Amino acid sequence: MQLPKHVTLKEVGPRDGLQNEKVHIATEDKIQLVNLLSQSGLNYIEVTSFVHPKWIPQLADAVEVLQAIKREKDITYAALVPNMRGLERALQAGIDEASIFMSASESHNQKNINKTILETLPILKEVVIGAKAANKHVRGYISTVIGCPYEGYIHPEKVLQVTDKLLEMGVDEISLGDTIGVGVPTQVEYLLEELLKRYPVEKFAMHFHDTRGTALANITKSLEMGITKFDSSLGGLGGCPYAKGATGNVATEDLLYLLDGMGIATGVNMEKLLDAVRFIEQKLGKDVASKQMAIVRNEGSANVT
Numbered sequence: 001m002q003l004p005k006h007v008t009l010k011e012v013g014p015r016d017g018l019q020n021e022k023v024h025i026a027t028e029d030k031i032q033l034v035n036l037l038s039q040s041g042l043n044y045i046e047v048t049s050f051v052h053p054k055w056i057p058q059l060a061d062a063v064e065v066l067q068a069i070k071r072e073k074d075i076t077y078a079a080l081v082p083n084m085r086g087l088e089r090a091l092q093a094g095i096d097e098a099s100i101f102m103s104a105s106e107s108h109n110q111k112n113i114n115k116t117i118l119e120t121l122p123i124l125k126e127v128v129i130g131a132k133a134a135n136k137h138v139r140g141y142i143s144t145v146i147g148c149p150y151e152g153y154i155h156p157e158k159v160l161q162v163t164d165k166l167l168e169m170g171v172d173e174i175s176l177g178d179t180i181g182v183g184v185p186t187q188v189e190y191l192l193e194e195l196l197k198r199y200p201v202e203k204f205a206m207h208f209h210d211t212r213g214t215a216l217a218n219i220t221k222s223l224e225m226g227i228t229k230f231d232s233s234l235g236g237l238g239g240c241p242y243a244k245g246a247t248g249n250v251a252t253e254d255l256l257y258l259l260d261g262m263g264i265a266t267g268v269n270m271e272k273l274l275d276a277v278r279f280i281e282q283k284l285g286k287d288v289a290s291k292q293m294a295i296v297r298n299e300g301s302a303n304v305t
């Protein structure tokens with residue numbers, strides 16, 4: 001099996017992880033969480049989201065959080081940006097990278113951003129132009145790339161259509177989201193085969209939710225296909241509140257265990273990462289779902305390969 005030697009972990013916990021949590025996390029705790037993650041060796045952290053605060057009340061303090069984190073050099077601090085109103089706030093707060101987002105399925109796009117796919121494209125194009133004018137990188141999320149809670153299986157052709165549009169706009173990287181964690185490795189392979197016929201592998205990152213326990217299998221298949229960028233969330237927190245049945249992302253610590261064990265370098269330190277997981281677990285007042293944290297609870301420390 002041909003595998004990459006190095007992989008970049010893109011930590012989305014402070015945004016995707018918290019957006020679906022009912023317990024309100026105080027602004028100073030969000031700041032502390034990002035600061036702990038910054039000490040773990042991660043070099044990409046999605047800090048927050050500049051969507052409408054009424055849609056995601058948990059992240060209404062996006063400007064305050066981004067302005068107060070202790071920035072480390074060599075870390076990209078990114079945030080979700082849905083439109084020009086969001087970009088204004090994000091630039092004011094000092095983002096390094098803007099993450100725009102839309103869905104391959106019409107119904108999820110409508111539920112999540114209140115627009116059709118066709119209505120969304122010009123809004124995102126404006127954001128890309130604005131972000132590029134401010135010298136910011138732009139990442140484009142495509143949600144429901146394998147399955148949609150309202151439409152079922154999504155054919156790769158639909159993902160290709162949206163990918164074409166986002167890359168034409170000048171988006172630097174596409175993150176392919178299995179939003180409700182329905183995908184299995186054969187579907188991931190088919191999707192990537194289709195996309196990689198047209199675009200280089202460097203353009204893509206994978207974003208797996210672990211709803212049905214298939215995320216690590218899907219990541220292993222993606223690694224085999226040359227993908228070197230993966231989104232994950234500490235503790236396995238996360239989920240889109242506007243996708244019925246969506247639960248947590250693959251846990252960063254479980255993914256790190258897999259990659260460490262396979263000899264694939266990430267630069268991330270497990271113990272420091274677990275400090276951040278313990279911190280947010282305490283603030284949320286519940287046990288997180290990751291396998292690594294279950295081992296820590298049972299055995300007192302994480303497994304080391």
Ligand SMILES: CC(C)(COP(=O)([O-])OP(=O)([O-])OC[C@H]1O[C@@H](n2cnc3c(N)ncnc32)[C@H](O)[C@@H]1OP(=O)([O-])[O-])[C@@H](O)C(=O)NCCC(=O)NCCSC(=O)C[C@@](C)(O)CC(=O)[O-]
Nearest residue numbers: 050051052055082085086112113114141143144177179240
């Ligand atoms: C996109 C909108 C804003 C459209 O929401 P809308 O109501 O259609 O917005 P609008 O453009 O019609 O504007 C209505 C009012 O909202 C204001 N407004 C408009 N935008 C903003 C803004 N950014 N910040 C602050 N205020 C804003 C705007 O200024 C206006 O104010 P008024 O003039 O009436 O006083 C809304 O639908 C929204 O915020 N949706 C976000 C939902 C969300 O965050 N979902 C979760 C993230 S996506 C996800 O988790 C999936 C992902 C990325 O992780 C990958 C995967 O797993 O697949």
